[in-house]
Amino acid sequence: MKTTTKFILVHPSVPKSYAGGWQAPPFNRALILIFVLSFLFFAFTLITTRDAVAAARITANAAAKSKSQLPRSVFDALLQYASVNSTISGRLSSAELKSVASVLRTCATQCNLLVFGITHETLLWDSLNHNGRTVFIGESSYMVSKLEENHPGIEAYDVQFTTKVSELRDLLEHYKSQARNECRPVQNLLFSECRLALNDLPNHIYDVAWDVILIDGPQGYFSGAPGRMAAIFTAGVLARSKKGGSAATHVFVHEIDREAERVCSEEFLCAENLLEKKDSLAHFLVGKMDANGFDFCSNIDSLSSSKLTS
Known part of the structure; x- marks a missing residue:
């Protein structure tokens, strides 16, 4: 049977054209x-x-x-309330409160505030340093734990002070013997063996560029009390070893008329750095120092037995 081959031719489709041409x-x-x-x-x-x-x-x-700072009206109200109630024994006077507050107010956004002592003004300092960092150092673990329990937002630590007010002369003699070694003004306190250095604070405390340091503790009104010698020495070293932040640190010492506070402040914070004294509160401005320096004050003969009462 004969077969016929069929071809299928496929034409490409062509779009239809419209009156105006192709569309x-x-x-x-x-x-x-x-x-x-x-x-x-x-x-x-x-x-x-x-x-x-x-x-x-x-x-x-x-x-x-x-929100970086408290509204001025709130700031003033807190300060006014604290001033009205400052007549209680042991509390800062109105003039003393305003001296510290005026410095806190100058912090543009945040202020790093280190406070030695858990006192009546603790909540005030934490509030006035709104949006800044405030750290409290106390001598009593019980007081610190109660503070944190009642006010969870507060940062506080307890430290074991190993000094006594009655040891003032011995401590100063130790400092003189170690002035170019363990008790030098620029150092890492975490590894210091100086008897006046606080080396058991949380590690991160030593890395903060503190703008303001307030020394209102520990107790120092009797011979067996820890005294504020170590706190003053530590503040002097922190200010001179400061990394970052402003070039100088404001250091306030309360009860400056007591012997230990007066002598140690003159030795480690220096009379040349004293800005003012309000009642019993001394205000120092302590600048950074070169790591090769070994004298806290420009007057290297500042420590003398005449400063100590017999």
């Missing part, structure tokens, strides 16, 4: 229109979202800046 079919035009509209919508959404995020960021930054 895309209506269906394709609809797709293109949808694509264009979708792209425009996406672009509009992206732009408006970006602007909204930028506006929100500006608002948040402004809000954060406004």
Whole structure:
């Protein structure tokens, strides 16, 4: 049986032409229109979202800046309330409170405040240093734990002071013998063997660039009390060994008229750095020092037996 081969010829489809020449079919035009509209919508959404995020960021930054310090009225109210109740024995006087507060107010955004002593003014300092970092060092683990229990947001640590007020002369003699070694003014206190150095604070405390140090503890009004000799020496070293932050540290010493506070302040904070004295509060401004320096004060003969009462 004879077979016949058949050929099938396929012609490419040719778009229909319209009166104005060739045009895309209506269906394709609809797709293109949808694509264009979708792209425009996406672009509009992206732009408006970006602007909204930028506006929100500006608002948040402004809000954060406004909250960096307490409103002046609140700051003054707290200070006024504390001043009215400052007649109780052991508390800072109105003039003393204002002396510390005036320095805290100068901190533009944040202030690093280190306070030796858990006192009546503890909550005041924490409040006035709003948005800054405030750390309290106490001599009683019980008082520190109660403070943290009642006020969980407060940062406080207890330290074991190994000095006694009655040992003042021995401590100063030890300092003189180690002035160019363990008791030098620029050092890492964490590894110091100086008897006046506090080397058992939490490690991170030594790395903070403290703007203000207030010494209102530990107890020092009887011979067996720890005294503030170690706190004053430690403050002097922290200020001179400071890394970062401002060039100088404000150091306040309460009860400056007592012998241990007076002698140690003159030796380790120096009379040349004394800015003012309000009642029983001395205000020093202690600058950084080169690591090769070995004298706390420019007057290297500042320590003399005449400073000690018999």
